Amino acid sequence: MTSISLPTPERTREAGRRLGEALRAGDLVVLTGGLGAGKTTMTQGLADGVGVRGPITSPTFVIARVHPSLVGGPALVHVDAYRLGGAAELDDLDLDTDLTDSVTVVEWGSGLVEDLSEDRLEITLAADPETEARTLTLTGRGRWAGAPADALVRSLTAEV
Ligand SMILES: Nc1ncnc2c1ncn2[C@@H]1O[C@H](COP(=O)(O)OP(=O)(O)OP(=O)(O)O)[C@@H](O)[C@H]1O
Numbered sequence: 034m035t036s037i038s039l040p041t042p043e044r045t046r047e048a049g050r051r052l053g054e055a056l057r058a059g060d061l062v063v064l065t066g067g068l069g070a071g072k073t074t075m076t077q078g079l080a081d082g083v084g085v086r087g088p089i090t091s092p093t094f095v096i097a098r099v100h101p102s103l104v105g106g107p108a109l110v111h112v113d114a115y116r117l118g119g120a121a122e123l124d125d126l127d128l129d130t131d132l133t134d135s136v137t138v139v140e141w142g143s144g145l146v147e148d149l150s151e152d153r154l155e156i157t158l159a160a161d162p163e164t165e166a167r168t169l170t171l172t173g174r175g176r177w178a179g180a181p182a183d184a185l186v187r188s189l190t191a192e193v
């Protein structure tokens with residue numbers, strides 16, 4: 034588990050973009066953080082990095098949206114699990130794509146959707162009440178466990 038500070042929304046998006054570039058079909062990103070922590074902002078960056086069609090908006094009225102690839106890669110499935118009962122219900126949504134062929138990103142997914150994939154990035158966004166900056170904490174599971182997740186976090190702080 035490693036943390037970095039994201040001082041602005043642009044940095045949240047940029048971190049998402051870099052993470053997205055490393056993701057592949059079958060990966061699951063579980064986004065945790067309170068109301069307004071930056072989960073959708075991060076998903077916008079992830080979508081950019083994976084190379085899918087936008088726009089990424091808060092899925093207020095729909096529980097899940099499938100964003101097709103623009104680059105012949107995996108689609109991105111964006112889920113708001115706020116009102117979702119669990120992974121079983123996600124299976125029932127009858128999405129127009131197989132999750133093993135997609136990158137799946139779930140807001141409010143912690144404790145609900147871990148069964149969907151062993152290969153996961155578990156990301157927590159926490160707002161600093163004084164500075165407005167967000168702290169990103171990342172834990173890798175499956176193929177992302179340990180060193181790969183640490184390298185990923187280091188790449189977020191590297192200059193381009
Ligand atoms: N690193 C950051 N520093 C300051 N503000 C940020 C940062 N990242 C995102 N924000 C801002 O936080 C606000 C909420 O962002 P966003 O909608 O992505 O949060 P969310 O976690 O998806 O919210 P919800 O709980 O409603 O789904 C936006 O105005 C966004 O620009």
Ligand SMILES: [Mg+2]
Pocket residue numbers: 072073074091092140
């Ligand atoms: Mg959101």
